[in-house]
Amino acid sequence: MTSPSTDTTLAELEQRATARRDRPSYGHDALIACDRLVRIFSADGVEVQALQGLDLLVTEGELMALVGASGSGKSTLMNILAGLDVPTAGSAKVAGCDLLSMGPKQRLRYRRDIVGFVWQQTARNLLPYLTAAQNITLPMQLRGRGRGRERTERAESLLRMLGLEECRDRRPQQLSGGQQQRVAIAVALANNPSVLLADEPTGELDSASGERVFAAFRRANEELGTTIVIVTHDQAVASEVRRTVAIRDGRTSSEVLRRTEVDAATGLESQVAREYAMLDRAGRLQLPADYTEALGMEHRVMLELEQDHIGVWPDDQPRP
Numbered sequence: 001m002t003s004p005s006t007d008t009t010l011a012e013l014e015q016r017a018t019a020r021r022d023r024p025s026y027g028h029d030a031l032i033a034c035d036r037l038v039r040i041f042s043a044d045g046v047e048v049q050a051l052q053g054l055d056l057l058v059t060e061g062e063l064m065a066l067v068g069a070s071g072s073g074k075s076t077l078m079n080i081l082a083g084l085d086v087p088t089a090g091s092a093k094v095a096g097c098d099l100l101s102m103g104p105k106q107r108l109r110y111r112r113d114i115v116g117f118v119w120q121q122t123a124r125n126l127l128p129y130l131t132a133a134q135n136i137t138l139p140m141q142l143r144g145r146g147r148g149r150e151r152t153e154r155a156e157s158l159l160r161m162l163g164l165e166e167c168r169d170r171r172p173q174q175l176s177g178g179q180q181q182r183v184a185i186a187v188a189l190a191n192n193p194s195v196l197l198a199d200e201p202t203g204e205l206d207s208a209s210g211e212r213v214f215a216a217f218r219r220a221n222e223e224l225g226t227t228i229v230i231v232t233h234d235q236a237v238a239s240e241v242r243r244t245v246a247i248r249d250g251r252t253s254s255e256v257l258r259r260t261e262v263d264a265a266t267g268l269e270s271q272v273a274r275e276y277a278m279l280d281r282a283g284r285l286q287l288p289a290d291y292t293e294a295l296g297m298e299h300r301v302m303l304e305l306e307q308d309h310i311g312v313w314p315d316d317q318p319r320p
């Protein structure tokens, strides 16, 4: 750190301070903003750090996937975003709601109005003694939204949008697993939430049903503009969204962005995917394990700042 030179005027210092103060805060324009999120569980006197300073920004209207090995912290993050669990430290904001400081009443309103949730276990999403249409109207009834007729009309329109008209009067046990998950999406959308969270929604389904469930998420995203975050092990789902974020050891570690490119000569469209490593707010970077193992990098690496990149070398290599 350098101290201001003696010829820096007070006016200049004030100007710099103002510019710093007026700089937009981290994630100010994101719908979901997690900043250095920490969740520590204590079980039998042992502490588990499920989230270790996780940063994540999700823009309004995005449809994105979260992937990661078992135990990496995905469900912990989803439970926090769903308002079911409270982080130990850091900050998490969704649609302007501060998930750390919400009181019980706000939390209830948050779970009812701001987020919708679809769980992996089909049976957990729907009440078994209600029909599909009744399951969808229930959240609206609990919220005291509209009259009976308006609620029925919204349920019908959601059923239509997700191609489930024929399931309207059937109870969950009379529906296939895939149909149940699509009804669960309609239930989660009933109160028109800003964010739809789904934890392994296709985990119990065969690939054809899984595809139809994913198509329902895409439809909700495109037609209603709902922001959707899906935790998945399903490669088909992960490769169909524009952005897939990987979580490793309780932190976001890498991100795959996909875009469509058109070949100028042939006019043919192709999907181009590119993987990025995440640089967190403290400047930390997780190098992929297969890269570090291939070069025997451990504990310490050498860094070199070049004009347009930073070089990373094993510490026993002569510098280029």
Ligand SMILES: Nc1ncnc2c1ncn2[C@@H]1O[C@H](COP(=O)(O)OP(=O)(O)OP(=O)(O)O)[C@@H](O)[C@H]1O
Pocket (backbone or CB within 6 Å): 041, 042, 043, 048, 049, 050, 068, 069, 070, 071, 072, 073, 074, 075, 076, 077
């Ligand atoms: N309630 C809890 N008490 C103690 N430890 C917990 C609790 N919940 C999660 N953990 C621990 O936190 C870590 C992250 O768990 P989490 O369930 O978030 O992982 P995950 O990525 O969702 O895994 P999976 O893909 O297997 O569902 C794990 O080590 C887990 O054992």
